[in-house]
Amino acid sequence: MLVGLLIIVPLIAGLLVFGTKGKASRNIALGFSLVEFALSLVALFQYKHNPASADLVLNCTWVESLGIHFAVGLDALSLLLVLLTTFLIPLIILSSFKNEYDKPNSFYGLILIMQMALVGVFTANDGFLFYVFWELALIPIYFICLLWGGENRGAITFKFFVYTLLGSLFMLVGLIYVYSHTGFDTGIKSWAIADLYQAGRALDVNQQSFVFWCIFLAFGIKMPIFPLHTWQPDTYVNAPTQGTMLLSGIMLKMGTFGLIKWLLPLTPLALEKWGGVAIGLSVFGIIYASCIAIVQKDYKRLIAYSSIAHVGLIAAGILSCNQQGIQGGVMQMLAHGVNVVGLFLIADILLRHTGTREIDKLGGIRSMNGNFAVLFLIVMLGSVALPLTNGFVGEFLLINGVYQYSAIAAAFAGLTVVLGAVYMLRSYQNIMLGERKDSAIAFGSLAGSDKLVLYIVCFVIVAFGVYPSPLNDLAEEGTKLIMLNLK
Amino acid sequence: MKGLLIISGLGILAMLAEIFKFKKVLYPLVLIGILAAYALGFTEWNANYNIEVFSNMIRFDNVALAFSGVILATAFFWFILANDYFEKDHVTDHFALVLFALVGALMLTAFSNMTTLFLGIEILSIPMYVLAASRKRDLASNEAGFKYLIMGSFASGFLLFGIALIYGATGSFDLMAIRAYISHNGADLPAFFYAGVLLVLVAMLFKVSAAPFHFWAPDVYEGSPTVITALMSTIVKTAAFAAFMRLFLVTFGGVNETWGIVLAVVIALSLVVSNITAATQQSVKRMLAYSSISHAAFMLMAILANNRGMASVSAILYYSLAYSIGSIAAFTVVYHVSKQESGSSNIEAFNGLAKRHPLMAVCMTVAMLSLAGIPVTSGFFAKYFVFSLLIGTSYNWLIILAILTSAVGVYYYFKVIIAMYFKAPTKEDGITIDSSHVVLLLLTTLFTIALGLVPNFVIEIFG
Numbered sequence: 001m002l003v004g005l006l007i008i009v010p011l012i013a014g015l016l017v018f019g020t021k022g023k024a025s026r027n028i029a030l031g032f033s034l035v036e037f038a039l040s041l042v043a044l045f046q047y048k049h050n051p052a053s054a055d056l057v058l059n060c061t062w063v064e065s066l067g068i069h070f071a072v073g074l075d076a077l078s079l080l081l082v083l084l085t086t087f088l089i090p091l092i093i094l095s096s097f098k099n100e101y102d103k104p105n106s107f108y109g110l111i112l113i114m115q116m117a118l119v120g121v122f123t124a125n126d127g128f129l130f131y132v133f134w135e136l137a138l139i140p141i142y143f144i145c146l147l148w149g150g151e152n153r154g155a156i157t158f159k160f161f162v163y164t165l166l167g168s169l170f171m172l173v174g175l176i177y178v179y180s181h182t183g184f185d186t187g188i189k190s191w192a193i194a195d196l197y198q199a200g201r202a203l204d205v206n207q208q209s210f211v212f213w214c215i216f217l218a219f220g221i222k223m224p225i226f227p228l229h230t231w232q233p234d235t236y237v238n239a240p241t242q243g244t245m246l247l248s249g250i251m252l253k254m255g256t257f258g259l260i261k262w263l264l265p266l267t268p269l270a271l272e273k274w275g276g277v278a279i280g281l282s283v284f285g286i287i288y289a290s291c292i293a294i295v296q297k298d299y300k301r302l303i304a305y306s307s308i309a310h311v312g313l314i315a316a317g318i319l320s321c322n323q324q325g326i327q328g329g330v331m332q333m334l335a336h337g338v339n340v341v342g343l344f345l346i347a348d349i350l351l352r353h354t355g356t357r358e359i360d361k362l363g364g365i366r367s368m369n370g371n372f373a374v375l376f377l378i379v380m381l382g383s384v385a386l387p388l389t390n391g392f393v394g395e396f397l398l399i400n401g402v403y404q405y406s407a408i409a410a411a412f413a414g415l416t417v418v419l420g421a422v423y424m425l426r427s428y429q430n431i432m433l434g435e436r437k438d439s440a441i442a443f444g445s446l447a448g449s450d451k452l453v454l455y456i457v458c459f460v461i462v463a464f465g466v467y468p469s470p471l472n473d474l475a476e477e478g479t480k481l482i483m484l485n486l487k
Numbered sequence: 488m489k490g491l492l493i494i495s496g497l498g499i500l501a502m503l504a505e506i507f508k509f510k511k512v513l514y515p516l517v518l519i520g521i522l523a524a525y526a527l528g529f530t531e532w533n534a535n536y537n538i539e540v541f542s543n544m545i546r547f548d549n550v551a552l553a554f555s556g557v558i559l560a561t562a563f564f565w566f567i568l569a570n571d572y573f574e575k576d577h578v579t580d581h582f583a584l585v586l587f588a589l590v591g592a593l594m595l596t597a598f599s600n601m602t603t604l605f606l607g608i609e610i611l612s613i614p615m616y617v618l619a620a621s622r623k624r625d626l627a628s629n630e631a632g633f634k635y636l637i638m639g640s641f642a643s644g645f646l647l648f649g650i651a652l653i654y655g656a657t658g659s660f661d662l663m664a665i666r667a668y669i670s671h672n673g674a675d676l677p678a679f680f681y682a683g684v685l686l687v688l689v690a691m692l693f694k695v696s697a698a699p700f701h702f703w704a705p706d707v708y709e710g711s712p713t714v715i716t717a718l719m720s721t722i723v724k725t726a727a728f729a730a731f732m733r734l735f736l737v738t739f740g741g742v743n744e745t746w747g748i749v750l751a752v753v754i755a756l757s758l759v760v761s762n763i764t765a766a767t768q769q770s771v772k773r774m775l776a777y778s779s780i781s782h783a784a785f786m787l788m789a790i791l792a793n794n795r796g797m798a799s800v801s802a803i804l805y806y807s808l809a810y811s812i813g814s815i816a817a818f819t820v821v822y823h824v825s826k827q828e829s830g831s832s833n834i835e836a837f838n839g840l841a842k843r844h845p846l847m848a849v850c851m852t853v854a855m856l857s858l859a860g861i862p863v864t865s866g867f868f869a870k871y872f873v874f875s876l877l878i879g880t881s882y883n884w885l886i887i888l889a890i891l892t893s894a895v896g897v898y899y900y901f902k903v904i905i906a907m908y909f910k911a912p913t914k915e916d917g918i919t920i921d922s923s924h925v926v927l928l929l930l931t932t933l934f935t936i937a938l939g940l941v942p943n944f945v946i947e948i949f950g
Contacts, residue, residue: 063943132862169890180879
């Protein structure tokens with residue numbers, strides 16, 4: 001029941017918010033998103049108390065003749081991602097308080113509906129339902145980017161939409177293909193995840209390869225992985241800040257989460273055959289994106305490329321298909337989600353206070369606002385995965401996981417640490433330190449809402465860097481479940 | 488059966504209305520009649536599966552009733568949409584023509600004899616030729632009517648020729664007899680029988696406007712009055728598919744290797760040609776015309792899948808319902824927008840519609856999402872059913888092609904959405920529309936989403 005509430009509440013809230021006006025919209029939206037966060041904490045508590053609790057699963061028939069069920073459930077893995085979602089949405093809403101958007105009711109309504117779809121994606125235990133939520137998540141973000149984005153948003157959001165839609169249609173074909181092989185013994189076809197796993201593993205290696213690439217295409221586009229990433233930088237830069245946060249903080253995780261839950265256990269043979277290629281692409285993407293990030297002039301674009309590099313490492317770790325790799329992937333998904341929201345907020349603050357995001361035109365902001373400099377520093381260090389920040393655990397495990405697969409791949413993947421430090425530290429140095437540029441003169445103190453978000457983000461970065469075990473335990477538990485299915 | 492009689496009666500009544508001066512009550516009368524025909528369909532459900540009517544010329548089995556239901560429901564919505572069309576001149580003529588076209592459509596769902604098929608097609612087509620040209624002082628409308636007539640007559644010729652050849656080979660017009668003959672003498676059917684089947688196929692492809700027999704469609708769609716275009720792309724299409732299905736799934740199902748590969752090529756061509764051409768259109772009406780070809784290709788894919796019991800039938804039923812409802816919503820919006828722009832339905836006319844009339848913009852968005860096949864609208868399930876029918880057959884390549892062209896489809900459907908929300912309006916003034924059209928838009932939008940949420944009602948209709 002609880003898991004049903006987690007999906008229903010944002011939907012109802014979203015529809016309610018559509019009917020409101022002005023400032024009330026964002027306050028109501030914030031209120032509901034906090035309620036949702038509280039609900040997810042209750043779910044966490046419930047899970048700790050009794051992982052098999054009936055509150056954590058829901059299974060009703062949707063279309064009986066086709067074996068489609070509205071089956072959702074929380075296990076360790078989905079719980080972590082739901083927590084990430086419900087934790088980030090209030091922050092994202094809060095971070096928008098200083099931006100005046102037209103039609104705030106639609107803006108916040110869409111964010112909440114998006115939350116519903118995201119929670120659905122992370123909890124779905126039915127292949128069809130997973131696909132529906134997956135697509136559903138695309139609609140609100142498309143409109144958010146289209147209506148409140150920057151210049152030239154029409155063409156860019158369109159490219160984004162077509163890219164992802166194309167990928168997900170291939171995923172649909174892959175899933176239908178597996179579905180059509182279910183029920184070999186009983187004669188009853190089913191979309192239930194366990195049946196899909198079973199049917200997928202019964203396929204021969206060529207059939208599995210077909211399914212693997214169909215589904216990988218969808219996830220690869222969503223993350224994005226080289227060479228499917230070309231939609232990403234433009235979309236991130238042009239989207240409104242909150243849209244970018246949704247895209248990079250949560251939506252990107254749909255892809256990596258999908259890899260873990262909907263691809264690895266489905267096609268183990270294909271993974272043996274093609275895993276190397278996929279990891280190679282991911283690792284190449286890390287280096288490629290890092291190098292491009294180094295030469296970026298626009299700070300937001302730099303973060304966008306850094307995001308490709310990070311997600312490349314996550315994907316490589318997951319695809320190497322061992323305990324450390326997957327667990328590290330999960331940890332890094334959580335850390336990256338939080339950090340990237342912080343980074344994009346910082347980019348937004350820079351733009352609002354100085355009128356530009358161009359790194360060359362910024363400089364010496366630390367002398368105007370030391371407080372901001374510290375907060376920025378913490379977020380930045382979290383993002384380069386310094387020990388004692390939340391990014392470290394995940395990255396360490398990831399590289400370890402990739403190393404078990406192949407030392408060479410790990411060596412290249414490890415470059416992300418070096419390259420990441422290069423572009424992150426350099427940009428920080430240019431923006432915050434050095435001679436004060438003209439743009440920094442007007443840089444006053446931060447608004448209350450921005451400060452609050454940054455404090456929370458920094459707190460999380462440090463807290464889970466110093467004491468990661470609550471999350472790590474859950475991630476380990478979730479990974480073990482998946483590993484069981486891989487055997 | 489009773490539905491067919493009621494609609495025929497209404498048609499005759501409409502012709503008398505001019506003489507006996509009850510034009511004013513005709514409109515409500517027609518609406519009530521359609522509802523009554525719809526309701527009476529329920530009483531016949533499962534009832535006269537095996538009763539022969541008119542010496543077994545026509546048989547309203549459950550499949551026929553289901554498709555009649557779709558046609559009547561669409562007709563009801565269509566009459567609400569077209570209320571203007573029945574106000575100025577030639578009111579009773581318009582009524583009579585539309586109602587007789589409806590009679591033809593209902594016959595096409597239920598024919599069980601080749602002669603009834605031909606009659607149905609002619610009864611449906613002849614009024615449509617006239618209706619296409621019904622804006623009689625407009626050159627484009629006249630051209631549309633003329634083109635439609637010429638092309639339609641050609642198709643009828645092919646159909647007749649095909650029927651004659653099939654009769655020559657099997658000695659019967661009766662569908663069941665032909666089917667039985669095929670299954671008994673499958674090995675030694677004469678060559679001209681296969682020629683007959685292919686001729687019938689070509690004729691039917693003309694009627695559903697699949698490429699390369701689609702050249703008439705865009706001009707006719709664009710030239711005709713918008714409401715008639717809506718009629719053509721919904722009711723006529725549904726009826727043509729009901730007939731197509733009965734012919735090729737039921738009657739010629741045994742010789743699918745003859746028409747299967749032809750159909751596959753036609754589908755591939757239709758998908759590519761329609762989507763690529765639609766993407767380059769400036770006029771939304773013309774874009775919808777081309778997109779209707781691509782939807783026809785999807786429905787043909789369900790026929791191509793052939794061998795899964797009732798699955799193909801219910802997939803086509805669902806697809807035609809989803810497509811009809813979505814189209815009615817889209818055409819309602821197109822109708823009002825083009826009225827503002829003195830008849831032009833260029834994409835620019837949609838600029839800033841979200842500001843001028845938010846409700847229309849929302850409903851159009853849902854319609855476009857449905858036609859593009861995005862969950863949870865009904866259009867998504869429609870495509871899903873087709874995909875799941877075809878997957879694992881030897882036509883996997885068609886699915887890949889369908890997906891690639893669907894992405895192109897998203898481009899032109901979303902062009903409308905982008906124009907409505909993103910571009911600045913050309914005119915600042917709001918648009919006012921009838922309250923009946925508001926209700927219509929809300930109903931169709933609601934149906935589109937409801938059908939997507941609970942597809943079981945339609946898909947499990949045949950048990």
